Amino acid sequence: MQIKNFMIDQSLKELTEHRTVLLPIACYETTINQNIHQYIPLHWHDEFQFVHVIKGEAIFQINEESITVQRGEGLFINSGCLHMAKDKNHSGCIYICLNVSPQFVLSQELYTTYVNPYIQATNLPYLHLDSKEIWEKNILEAILNINQLIQQKPSYYEMDITIQLTLIWRNLVENGFQLKFEQSEMVKSQRMKQMLNWIHLHYAEKILLEDIAKAGHLSRSECCRYFKRILKKTPLHYVTDYRIQKSLLLLQQPESNVTDVAYQVGFNSTSYFIETFRKSMSMTPLAYKKSRSK
Numbered sequence: 689m690q691i692k693n694f695m696i697d698q699s700l701k702e703l704t705e706h707r708t709v710l711l712p713i714a715c716y717e718t719t720i721n722q723n724i725h726q727y728i729p730l731h732w733h734d735e736f737q738f739v740h741v742i743k744g745e746a747i748f749q750i751n752e753e754s755i756t757v758q759r760g761e762g763l764f765i766n767s768g769c770l771h772m773a774k775d776k777n778h779s780g781c782i783y784i785c786l787n788v789s790p791q792f793v794l795s796q797e798l799y800t801t802y803v804n805p806y807i808q809a810t811n812l813p814y815l816h817l818d819s820k821e822i823w824e825k826n827i828l829e830a831i832l833n834i835n836q837l838i839q840q841k842p843s844y845y846e847m848d849i850t851i852q853l854t855l856i857w858r859n860l861v862e863n864g865f866q867l868k869f870e871q872s873e874m875v876k877s878q879r880m881k882q883m884l885n886w887i888h889l890h891y892a893e894k895i896l897l898e899d900i901a902k903a904g905h906l907s908r909s910e911c912c913r914y915f916k917r918i919l920k921k922t923p924l925h926y927v928t929d930y931r932i933q934k935s936l937l938l939l940q941q942p943e944s945n946v947t948d949v950a951y952q953v954g955f956n957s958t959s960y961f962i963e964t965f966r967k968s969m970s971m972t973p974l975a976y977k978k979s980r981s982k
Contacts, residue, residue, distance in 0.1 A: 715784065724937070728773040739762045770877075809865075831856070940977070
Protein backbone atom coordinates (compact mmCIF):
# COMPACT_ATOMS: atom_id res chain seq x y z
CA MET A 689 0.00 0.00 0.00
CA GLN A 690 1.32 3.41 -0.93
CA ILE A 691 2.47 5.75 1.85
CA LYS A 692 0.71 9.06 1.11
CA ASN A 693 2.10 10.97 4.07
CA PHE A 694 5.70 10.19 4.99
CA MET A 695 6.21 10.14 8.75
CA ILE A 696 9.77 11.21 9.53
CA ASP A 697 11.68 12.16 12.65
CA GLN A 698 13.55 15.41 13.13
CA SER A 699 16.55 14.21 11.11
CA LEU A 700 14.31 13.26 8.12
CA LYS A 701 14.67 9.56 8.88
CA GLU A 702 11.52 7.84 7.69
CA LEU A 703 9.58 6.22 10.54
CA THR A 704 7.59 3.83 8.37
CA GLU A 705 8.35 0.21 9.22
CA HIS A 706 9.29 -1.41 5.92
CA ARG A 707 8.27 -5.02 6.34
CA THR A 708 5.65 -7.64 5.70
CA VAL A 709 4.36 -9.66 8.64
CA LEU A 710 7.28 -12.08 8.37
CA LEU A 711 10.01 -10.31 6.41
CA PRO A 712 11.98 -7.02 6.80
CA ILE A 713 10.93 -5.94 3.33
CA ALA A 714 8.23 -3.72 1.80
CA CYS A 715 7.16 -3.48 -1.82
CA TYR A 716 4.35 -1.32 -3.16
CA GLU A 717 3.33 0.91 -6.06
CA THR A 718 3.74 4.65 -5.50
CA THR A 719 1.86 7.30 -7.47
CA ILE A 720 3.88 10.43 -6.78
CA ASN A 721 1.14 13.02 -7.09
CA GLN A 722 -1.09 11.12 -4.64
CA ASN A 723 1.23 12.10 -1.82
CA ILE A 724 -0.10 14.82 0.48
CA HIS A 725 2.65 17.17 -0.76
CA GLN A 726 2.17 16.21 -4.45
CA TYR A 727 5.74 14.88 -4.32
CA ILE A 728 7.79 12.47 -2.20
CA PRO A 729 9.51 14.71 0.37
CA LEU A 730 13.15 14.53 1.36
CA HIS A 731 13.86 11.64 3.71
CA TRP A 732 16.25 8.77 4.38
CA HIS A 733 16.15 5.31 5.93
CA ASP A 734 18.49 2.48 6.82
CA GLU A 735 16.95 0.17 4.21
CA PHE A 736 18.17 -0.17 0.65
CA GLN A 737 15.63 1.13 -1.85
CA PHE A 738 15.09 -0.25 -5.33
CA VAL A 739 12.82 1.63 -7.75
CA HIS A 740 11.22 0.47 -11.00
CA VAL A 741 9.22 3.12 -12.89
CA ILE A 742 6.20 1.54 -14.59
CA LYS A 743 4.47 4.71 -15.82
CA GLY A 744 5.58 8.23 -16.75
CA GLU A 745 8.84 9.70 -15.53
CA ALA A 746 10.18 11.26 -12.35
CA ILE A 747 13.03 13.41 -11.14
CA PHE A 748 14.77 11.79 -8.18
CA GLN A 749 17.22 13.66 -5.99
CA ILE A 750 19.73 11.53 -4.09
CA ASN A 751 21.96 13.60 -1.81
CA GLU A 752 23.02 16.50 -4.07
CA GLU A 753 22.43 14.81 -7.43
CA SER A 754 19.26 14.89 -9.54
CA ILE A 755 18.41 12.28 -12.15
CA THR A 756 15.46 11.65 -14.46
CA VAL A 757 14.10 8.10 -14.41
CA GLN A 758 11.72 7.05 -17.18
CA ARG A 759 9.28 4.20 -17.66
CA GLY A 760 11.16 0.89 -17.75
CA GLU A 761 14.11 2.29 -15.81
CA GLY A 762 14.94 2.19 -12.11
CA LEU A 763 17.26 3.08 -9.27
CA PHE A 764 19.23 1.56 -6.44
CA ILE A 765 19.37 4.04 -3.52
CA ASN A 766 21.92 3.19 -0.85
CA SER A 767 21.27 3.00 2.88
CA GLY A 768 21.24 6.34 4.70
CA CYS A 769 21.12 8.56 1.60
CA LEU A 770 18.80 11.57 1.54
CA HIS A 771 16.35 11.30 -1.35
CA MET A 772 13.11 12.72 -2.75
CA ALA A 773 11.05 12.38 -5.94
CA LYS A 774 8.88 14.63 -8.10
CA ASP A 775 6.67 13.81 -11.06
CA LYS A 776 8.13 15.16 -14.30
CA ASN A 777 5.92 16.96 -16.83
CA HIS A 778 2.70 15.87 -15.06
CA SER A 779 3.27 12.34 -16.38
CA GLY A 780 1.31 10.61 -13.62
CA CYS A 781 4.45 8.73 -12.64
CA ILE A 782 3.98 5.41 -10.88
CA TYR A 783 6.88 3.32 -9.62
CA ILE A 784 7.36 0.13 -7.68
CA CYS A 785 9.24 0.85 -4.47
CA LEU A 786 11.15 -2.00 -2.85
CA ASN A 787 12.67 -1.31 0.58
CA VAL A 788 14.73 -4.04 2.18
CA SER A 789 16.87 -4.26 5.29
CA PRO A 790 20.56 -4.66 4.35
CA GLN A 791 20.84 -7.47 6.89
CA PHE A 792 18.19 -9.44 4.97
CA VAL A 793 19.73 -9.20 1.50
CA LEU A 794 22.19 -12.03 2.17
CA SER A 795 22.84 -14.43 5.02
CA GLN A 796 24.68 -13.15 8.10
CA GLU A 797 27.80 -15.08 7.09
CA LEU A 798 27.99 -13.21 3.76
CA TYR A 799 26.91 -9.78 5.00
CA THR A 800 30.35 -8.53 6.08
CA THR A 801 32.01 -9.45 2.79
CA TYR A 802 29.33 -8.70 0.22
CA VAL A 803 26.91 -6.13 1.71
CA ASN A 804 28.51 -3.91 4.34
CA PRO A 805 31.27 -2.56 2.03
CA TYR A 806 28.55 -1.21 -0.28
CA ILE A 807 26.81 0.58 2.59
CA GLN A 808 30.09 2.21 3.63
CA ALA A 809 31.11 3.23 0.08
CA THR A 810 30.91 7.02 -0.28
CA ASN A 811 31.00 6.83 -4.10
CA LEU A 812 27.80 4.78 -4.32
CA PRO A 813 24.79 6.85 -3.15
CA TYR A 814 22.75 5.42 -6.03
CA LEU A 815 22.81 3.53 -9.31
CA HIS A 816 20.69 4.39 -12.33
CA LEU A 817 19.28 1.18 -13.81
CA ASP A 818 18.48 2.10 -17.42
CA SER A 819 18.08 -1.50 -18.65
CA LYS A 820 20.85 -1.19 -21.26
CA GLU A 821 22.90 -3.95 -19.64
CA ILE A 822 21.77 -7.49 -18.86
CA TRP A 823 22.57 -7.09 -15.14
CA GLU A 824 20.32 -4.00 -14.98
CA LYS A 825 17.47 -5.83 -16.72
CA ASN A 826 17.86 -8.71 -14.27
CA ILE A 827 17.51 -6.37 -11.27
CA LEU A 828 14.49 -4.57 -12.72
CA GLU A 829 12.79 -7.88 -13.52
CA ALA A 830 13.48 -9.18 -10.00
CA ILE A 831 11.81 -6.08 -8.51
CA LEU A 832 8.67 -6.89 -10.53
CA ASN A 833 8.84 -10.51 -9.42
CA ILE A 834 9.09 -9.58 -5.74
CA ASN A 835 6.15 -7.20 -6.06
CA GLN A 836 4.09 -9.95 -7.67
CA LEU A 837 5.08 -12.47 -4.98
CA ILE A 838 4.03 -10.12 -2.18
CA GLN A 839 0.71 -9.35 -3.91
CA GLN A 840 -0.20 -12.96 -4.72
CA LYS A 841 1.47 -14.78 -1.81
CA PRO A 842 1.81 -18.22 -3.44
CA SER A 843 3.10 -21.19 -1.47
CA TYR A 844 6.62 -20.65 -0.14
CA TYR A 845 6.67 -17.09 -1.52
CA GLU A 846 8.93 -15.97 1.34
CA MET A 847 11.68 -18.28 0.11
CA ASP A 848 11.14 -17.14 -3.46
CA ILE A 849 11.61 -13.54 -2.32
CA THR A 850 14.96 -14.39 -0.77
CA ILE A 851 15.99 -16.02 -4.06
CA GLN A 852 15.07 -12.86 -5.97
CA LEU A 853 16.97 -10.66 -3.48
CA THR A 854 20.08 -12.82 -3.88
CA LEU A 855 19.71 -12.47 -7.66
CA ILE A 856 19.46 -8.68 -7.34
CA TRP A 857 22.52 -8.42 -5.14
CA ARG A 858 24.62 -10.81 -7.19
CA ASN A 859 23.93 -8.80 -10.36
CA LEU A 860 24.85 -5.60 -8.53
CA VAL A 861 28.07 -7.03 -7.08
CA GLU A 862 29.11 -8.78 -10.31
CA ASN A 863 29.06 -5.45 -12.14
CA GLY A 864 32.41 -4.75 -10.47
CA PHE A 865 32.09 -1.32 -8.87
CA GLN A 866 35.29 0.17 -7.51
CA LEU A 867 34.18 1.08 -4.00
CA LYS A 868 35.69 4.12 -2.27
CA PHE A 869 35.46 5.41 1.28
CA GLU A 870 36.14 9.04 2.10
CA GLN A 871 35.80 10.15 5.70
CA SER A 872 35.12 13.74 4.63
CA GLU A 873 32.00 12.68 2.72
CA MET A 874 30.70 10.80 5.76
CA VAL A 875 31.25 13.91 7.89
CA LYS A 876 29.40 16.10 5.38
CA SER A 877 26.42 13.77 5.38
CA GLN A 878 26.33 13.70 9.18
CA ARG A 879 26.57 17.49 9.47
CA MET A 880 23.74 17.95 6.97
CA LYS A 881 21.51 15.63 8.97
CA GLN A 882 22.42 17.47 12.18
CA MET A 883 21.35 20.82 10.68
CA LEU A 884 18.11 19.37 9.33
CA ASN A 885 17.45 17.76 12.69
CA TRP A 886 17.86 21.13 14.43
CA ILE A 887 15.49 22.86 11.99
CA HIS A 888 12.84 20.19 12.44
CA LEU A 889 13.02 20.56 16.21
CA HIS A 890 12.85 24.37 16.19
CA TYR A 891 10.87 25.28 13.04
CA ALA A 892 8.05 26.82 15.11
CA GLU A 893 10.50 29.25 16.73
CA LYS A 894 12.43 32.21 15.35
CA ILE A 895 15.37 30.78 13.40
CA LEU A 896 18.54 32.58 12.37
CA LEU A 897 21.17 31.41 9.91
CA GLU A 898 23.69 31.38 12.77
CA ASP A 899 21.56 28.85 14.65
CA ILE A 900 21.49 26.42 11.74
CA ALA A 901 25.22 26.78 11.07
CA LYS A 902 26.01 26.16 14.73
CA ALA A 903 24.03 22.92 14.69
CA GLY A 904 26.31 21.63 11.93
CA HIS A 905 29.51 23.06 13.48
CA LEU A 906 29.96 25.26 10.40
CA SER A 907 30.39 28.92 9.54
CA ARG A 908 27.42 30.71 8.01
CA SER A 909 28.99 30.67 4.55
CA GLU A 910 29.81 26.94 4.77
CA CYS A 911 26.27 26.25 6.00
CA CYS A 912 24.86 28.03 2.93
CA ARG A 913 27.16 26.06 0.64
CA TYR A 914 25.95 22.77 2.16
CA PHE A 915 22.30 23.64 1.56
CA LYS A 916 22.91 25.00 -1.93
CA ARG A 917 24.90 21.91 -2.91
CA ILE A 918 22.57 19.30 -1.45
CA LEU A 919 19.12 20.90 -1.36
CA LYS A 920 19.55 23.55 -4.10
CA LYS A 921 18.19 26.27 -1.80
CA THR A 922 19.30 28.50 1.07
CA PRO A 923 18.93 27.34 4.69
CA LEU A 924 16.20 29.90 5.43
CA HIS A 925 14.37 29.04 2.22
CA TYR A 926 14.37 25.42 3.39
CA VAL A 927 12.96 26.53 6.76
CA THR A 928 10.09 28.32 5.00
CA ASP A 929 9.35 25.32 2.79
CA TYR A 930 9.38 22.99 5.79
CA ARG A 931 6.95 25.25 7.66
CA ILE A 932 4.57 25.10 4.70
CA GLN A 933 4.85 21.30 4.67
CA LYS A 934 3.96 21.15 8.36
CA SER A 935 1.01 23.49 7.83
CA LEU A 936 -0.61 21.08 5.36
CA LEU A 937 -1.35 18.53 8.06
CA LEU A 938 -2.62 21.15 10.50
CA LEU A 939 -4.96 22.70 7.93
CA GLN A 940 -6.66 19.34 7.44
CA GLN A 941 -7.82 19.28 11.05
CA PRO A 942 -11.51 20.33 11.21
CA GLU A 943 -11.05 22.74 14.12
CA SER A 944 -8.00 24.53 12.69
CA ASN A 945 -7.97 28.10 11.40
CA VAL A 946 -5.42 29.85 9.19
CA THR A 947 -4.14 32.31 11.81
CA ASP A 948 -3.51 29.64 14.43
CA VAL A 949 -1.77 27.39 11.92
CA ALA A 950 0.46 30.26 10.76
CA TYR A 951 1.77 30.84 14.28
CA GLN A 952 2.01 27.14 15.11
CA VAL A 953 4.45 26.55 12.24
CA GLY A 954 6.61 29.59 12.93
CA PHE A 955 5.19 32.47 10.87
CA ASN A 956 4.83 35.70 12.86
CA SER A 957 2.37 37.21 10.35
CA THR A 958 -0.81 35.68 8.98
CA SER A 959 -0.61 37.74 5.81
CA TYR A 960 2.97 36.60 5.15
CA PHE A 961 1.92 32.99 5.74
CA ILE A 962 -0.94 33.33 3.23
CA GLU A 963 1.35 34.96 0.66
CA THR A 964 4.05 32.31 1.09
CA PHE A 965 1.53 29.47 1.05
CA ARG A 966 -0.02 30.77 -2.18
CA LYS A 967 3.37 30.90 -3.89
CA SER A 968 4.15 27.35 -2.79
CA MET A 969 0.77 25.66 -3.29
CA SER A 970 -0.85 27.91 -5.94
CA MET A 971 -3.82 28.48 -3.63
CA THR A 972 -4.54 30.13 -0.30
CA PRO A 973 -4.43 28.16 2.98
CA LEU A 974 -8.22 28.53 3.30
CA ALA A 975 -8.79 27.22 -0.20
CA TYR A 976 -6.51 24.27 0.56
CA LYS A 977 -8.38 23.55 3.80
CA LYS A 978 -11.74 23.59 1.99
CA SER A 979 -10.43 21.36 -0.79
CA ARG A 980 -9.15 18.77 1.70
CA SER A 981 -12.37 18.80 3.72
CA LYS A 982 -14.27 17.76 0.57
